Amino acid sequence: MAQNKEKKLPQAAILFNATATSILDEAKGLIERVRKAQDQIVESIQPETATFGNTLLPLAQAENNQCSTSSILTFYANVSPDEDLRHASTQAKNLLKEFDIESNMREDVFILVDAVFQKNEHLDPESKRLLQEKHRGFIKNGLALPATKRHRFEELHKRISQLKIEFQKNLNEEDGSIWFTQNELAGVPDSVLSGMEKVKDGNEDKVRLKFNYSEYLPVMRYALSCDTRKRYYISFFNRCNQNVPILKEIIVLRDEAARLLGFSNHAEFRLQDRMAKRPEVVNSLLDDLRSKLTTGGGEETENLKQFKKADVESQGEVFDGHFYLWDYTFYTQVMVEKDYSIDAKQVSEFFSLEVTTQRMLRAFENLFGLVFIEINEDDKVELVGNGMASKLIWHEDVSMYSVWDEESEGGEFCGYLYMDLHSRKGKYGNPSTWSIQQGFVGPDGQRRYPAAALVCTFPKPTPTKPSLLEHQDVVMMFHELGHGIHELVSKTTYARFHGTAVVEDFCETPSIMLEQFCWTSALKDFSQHYSTLSPEYRKAWESDQTSAAVNSSSISDQISDQTIQDLIRTKGANKSLYYLRQLHIAIFDMTIHQPESHDIAKAMDISEVYNSLLTELISEGPQGLGHQWAHGEATIPHLVGTYDVGFYGYVTAAIYALDMFDQFFRSDPWNAQQGRRYRRMILEPGASQEEMKTLVDYLGREPLMDAFYKELGLV
Template sequence: MATGTLRKPPQAPPLFTTEPLCILDDAKRLLDQSRKIQTSVIESVDPSTATFANTLLLLAHDENIRQKEAHVLEFYQHVSPDEELRAASRQVEGLVKDFSIETAMREDIFKLVEAVSAKNEDLDPQSRHILEKEKSSYVRNGLGLPAEKKERFKEIKKRLGQITIEFRKNLTDEKGGIWFSQEQLEGVPKDDILGFELGEDENSGQLRVTFKFPDVTTVLRHAANGDTRRQILIANANKVKQNVPLLKEALVLRDEAARLLGYSNHAAFRLEEKMIKSPETVNTFLSDLRSKLRAKGLQEVEKLKELKKIEMESRGESFDGHYYMWDDKFYQRLMLLKEFSLDAQEISEYFPLNVTIQLMLEMFEKLFGMEFVKIEGKARDELAGTGNGNDIVWHPDVQVFSAWNAGSNDEFLGFLYLDLHPRQGKFGHAANFNLRPGFVDADGQRSYPATALVCNFSKPTATKPSLLKHDEVVVLFHELGHGIHDLVGKTKYARYHGTMCVQDFCEAPSQLLENWCWSPGPLKLLSQHYSTLSPEYFQVWKDGQGEKNSRTSKLPQQITDDMIQNLIRTKNVNSAIFCLTTLHVAIFDMTVHQPDSFEAAADLNPSKIWNTLRSDIMPTEGPDSQGDGDEWGHHEVTFGQLVGDYDAGIYGYLCSQVYSLDIFDTFFKSNPMDATEGRRYRHMVLENGGSRDEMKMLEDYLGRKPNSGAFYRELGCSETPS
């Protein structure tokens, strides 16, 4: 269980006690060591004597050690409360990126890799995989270019690395917000209001809504004042304008680099190594999905318009016939409440954060044959080795678990960290970060992974624990899915550990687990009403009964079957609008990465393209329909993925959904808690990470080629192209 038997892991967790100057020194030491090993290989081996063992294996072992340390050093920028440490961590990322570019363009190493490949040694599958990928990566990094073009390619790669770091820094360090009066925030729940900063002096009596995800979302969902919702949406879309020129520069440089290598555009370059190999296939998939969903989305909006008209007239306001993007979360919530008796706030009372995590981990223990043990108190002090348990976390709020194989063998799997609440300087959305990859070291011993869930759920108040909306439960499942993928990985090489697989598959394991949040049995198992946690919480709940006439003095400890059924009935309500939102980002991503020429790339106006596509794809109206023009906002530069590893890859969220729904529909739909199937899936898919061809791995697991039937059925569409 998640409170299982405490035992000492065979490997200590990382310590988070460093200083800004120290992590720079550590990074330089790591990279100098790697350069020495590269030099040693070059001096001791030539193409005639090069083998996998004396060349690639030595370099791979060095990469394993480097990633084991560097991942932690680069992680500080996303979570550290210390601004100097975050800045130093970004410098480390820059050093590591520059080193990677330097290594990827070493002609002397490339010649050895080519020689090893030509010898066609009898290698184990993972070693064969790394050899093939390594040879390909050198070619894709400009080794076949003439000297002048090669130098330009190197300059481009370095500048792109700098852009990525600066772009993400702007997002992480963003401190904006808007002051609203109590009246402007009418409808926002009291618990959320308590979390807003109360103004002083010129802002006396006002409340500050930040651009952090929980704040923006709660205002868009609950504020009855349409102008309030409009203000927060537009301001949030303009919160990091300094990223606008950075994205434009990145798009131009990517296009230039792709053309230097002989590709028609950046998308063609990026997709060559994905599961879907060509932009044409992706474009067809996205276009077909768009044609299926557009009409359905318009129908969904017509129903929401009817609700908006009724709601506005009930408040004595006239309805002008428009349905704006800032209306959507508000009226979708009202629809669920009025048509399905689904109150998101009431549902959240059954999902107190810490209890939900405990029950979620227990669920994964049963499904995947794992055991989680929370490390706290004296056990944390002892594990730290310093006597201070806070040394193994980067912030006091962070929880730590050790993960083990279930059974009597006491096989250690790794460490799981949970950093769940927002704070200044912290990564602003939800993500999983690998802190240490798993691998087999030069002595044949296993080095175990450490993985962190970084989320931004509301903090507990003085009277209530942190309560998760159902969609936040889904987010938690999704990110923990990445964490499980990380923990159970059993690859030889760090670069293929866990989630380090191709982008158009790596989301599938996490999206698969989202389905458990829509299944009656798991939902029941996950729930416990917060009022049952303590007499104090019960009194708070009881005192609040007057807010809802339907409440009684007694309630079940777990969520009721009626509430579960109502919740499940809403799963695909307005699903076209939801899917079109992702589709919009994916089509934008493919559009800006497929210009007809380099000149066309230089002429791109990403914000205009983003807003124009939004108007064409989404059934909701935007500020442009009110005469604000097609550059009213720059929401595209709030997506870190577009400059990170998801360039020309956002479509992967949709493709992964195809794979995940196919798996769930085939193996888990009838019994989500089938432990036999859970273990088979763990061993055949999750443990492999990126060490196998992902499509072949998926076909072996399914026993056939994947198909999109379940995906289109979920959306209420026919599978055949329109």
């Protein structure tokens, strides 16, 4: 790593020094530059003289620059601590989306692109794919429609674009909460509650719980009070109800737009470019899985009911036989502790956030031949001077890395990785990885390098305890870092194909494959008990123990092999219910996007569809409140982003991922030779070729479902 430390960075890092005014000015300037490039092509090229080189290539170069610049401008909306910046970034996103619609509906540009398409020039595979996608994109955006219908189509797309931005802004800006007394939160670990806002209300201490997953999940897992879990669950899924009419309008407008293009519904329109191709393929898969999982899910629910029954009766009460949605997480944890001897709170002591992320980076180094070098404060000053050093990140919590190939892989620069891991107001709430600069080849033939950011909402450490990760958090972190690695090692000519820009039913595959490492003995490499990290932590840990005297050598540095084996055994626990929860959203996504008629789309009660499916597939909701007791559909960004008619992709991604892991990594997870082959064949191509080709080339055959069904215990 030291040898790379001395290397000169071939590309300047991003400066996050924007103002609300500059964001909007830069967005407008970017739009004008790209529009000017389009105008120049139209003015200078005729259909008979149009070629890939004089038409598509300059369009692609303008798009390359647009992608990277716009990604930075719109990223502020998700992470900036400044409300004005977030608002300006959202406005910029709206302007850029409207310009995308304008660009994709320029008939004069389409005429030239169509002329090139018809000439069938000999092109390299990625350029040929670019031409095909660009041509198909114009058709999808209504250029084959008569003028009157095209005008309506453009209106629909502009309105949908505005609504999507508003939906996401509402989620980002949501700052609701619910207050509980300390007694009502009995059972929740102090490490979870320590960083939360507290007030004195008479003789009672009250705690404010926000509506983010880093607080929600531990409370639902550990709060002993059923009433607490119920209140928090219902409040959590009513946290953004203003999005309900927004989502409904988007669904209706999407349906109208699809029918204008001659499709039966939006699902048929969207799936034409996905690996599945047709709605009936997706519906058949989901129906088959639903029938296979329903029996197992029922048995798993009955098993959890017995744990609830024992718990209720131990308190001297009579069990009424009901098992509610807010019972699932709590009694799954009870089951894991009793049947698998797993204490999740004790396990989390081995996975402090800072140490675990560093160990994960080391794992990626070894597996993929990479080197991560943290850019510290002195490095920042050296790079941009003392006055601008703080502008290399958007918040003081952010850590920044330069990423390189190791010397044996050529020692070349790969890009920049950022980690923004702690909760704050106005920040995007779901764990995610953002591409903030795409890689591509510039007009000078030189590579432009990517930048990716891992964004999470974990609580901050305290002087006596670091931020601790439960095992499922470790799995999630490895998954999200996997997306980041995909962005960093991808090598494509055009920005539109870079990294995770693959189709939605393949996008999660690489990261779900990497998740599997967290269910093997490789987990040991990520662990170190937090009490060994500092004398302060050791003292605090010892004082927390129930025993009056704690043997200072009673805890090992790393998690034990037996605990790892116990964790691995839990992977199969409630697996049918886990996938039924995935199917719930996937079936909802398909249902709302394939109504039999436009009138049915307009009349559809989406909350009723969502909640009725939820109770059919998973468990009971509140009694006597019908299907309007919560609006979870209003909290799912996938439904309005690029994952519309794509949530089923989490299931297909798992099928492909388990197939790959089973064949190449199960027997030897840290096999560097296999890791580098995976990097070259799965990660580097991005979307530059058909995703099924990528998968089949790597597997050496068509994908199989055997490993997936084995995972579910169905074979």
